[in-house]
Amino acid sequence: IYQGRTGQQVVAITFNVDWGEEYLPDILQILNENQALATFMVTGRWAKLHPELVSKIADTGHEIGNHGYSHGHPNQMGRSELAEDILRTEAAVAEICGQKTRLYAPPYGEFNERVIETADSLGYPLIMWSLDTVDWRKPLPSTIVQRVSSRVEADYIVLMHPTEPTVQA
Numbered sequence: 001i002y003q004g005r006t007g008q009q010v011v012a013i014t015f016n017v018d019w020g021e022e023y024l025p026d027i028l029q030i031l032n033e034n035q036a037l038a039t040f041m042v043t044g045r046w047a048k049l050h051p052e053l054v055s056k057i058a059d060t061g062h063e064i065g066n067h068g069y070s071h072g073h074p075n076q077m078g079r080s081e082l083a084e085d086i087l088r089t090e091a092a093v094a095e096i097c098g099q100k101t102r103l104y105a106p107p108y109g110e111f112n113e114r115v116i117e118t119a120d121s122l123g124y125p126l127i128m129w130s131l132d133t134v135d136w137r138k139p140l141p142s143t144i145v146q147r148v149s150s151r152v153e154a155d156y157i158v159l160m161h162p163t164e165p166t167v168q169a
Contacts, residue, residue: 003130004155012157013038014129016105018071020162021050027162028060038062041105041127044069044089051096058097065103066090066124074106074115082118103127129159133169136161141168 004012015027017040031038040057042064047054057064068074069088077085090101104124106115111126119126131151133144144165148158160166 001125001157002128003157006155009154011152011155013160014041014065014105014127014157015039015160015162016041016067016107017162018043018046018067018107021046021053023162023164023167024053024057026167028056028062030167031062032060039065039103039127041065041067041103042089042093043067043071043107044085044092045071047089047092047096054093054096058099063103064093064097064099064101065105065127066093066101067105068107071107073108073110075110075112077115079114079118082115083122086119086122086124127157130156132159133161133166135163135166135169138163138165141165144169 004010013036015038017024040062042054054064066086066089068085070085072085074082086104093099093101102124104119105127109128116126131148133147135144152158
């Protein structure tokens with residue numbers, strides 16, 4: 001899924017999270033102040049290291065999605081290895097906040113037919129993005145704003161990461 005289908009003037013904001021925990025409290029505060037919800041695609045290993053942040057994300061009404069356990073390359077994993085990677089994250093998140101992940105964002109945006117079939121067999125739609133902020137490269141905040149504001153359209157999925165320039169943007 002690269003784009004929503006609501007037909008409304010809305011966008012989905014997603015954060016892929018495998019690092020950047022120091023920026024998440026500020027991101028959560030900004031989202032709260034603006035009455036905005038986002039989807040946080042977390043890795044299982046990150047969730048295990050930061051259960052308090054996973055709980056805070058869930059408690060503030062944001063969706064927690066699945067970004068695999070180890071942030072490995074899905075195209076290089078066999079079916080059973082990929083399924084285990086997804087299910088380990090599902091279990092980690094459920095253990096922390098009692099919530100089952102429902103969406104899968106493959107690390108690096110990698111997928112092939114095997115990845116799609118494996119995720120689908122586990123009940124996970126594959127979530128991609130319409131617009132990538134490329135904020136993981138830590139550009140100027142104004143660059144992030146420009147990348148989004150100049151190209152965003154209704155129902156876009158905007159990909160972000162927890163970085164200092166993202167907070168500022």
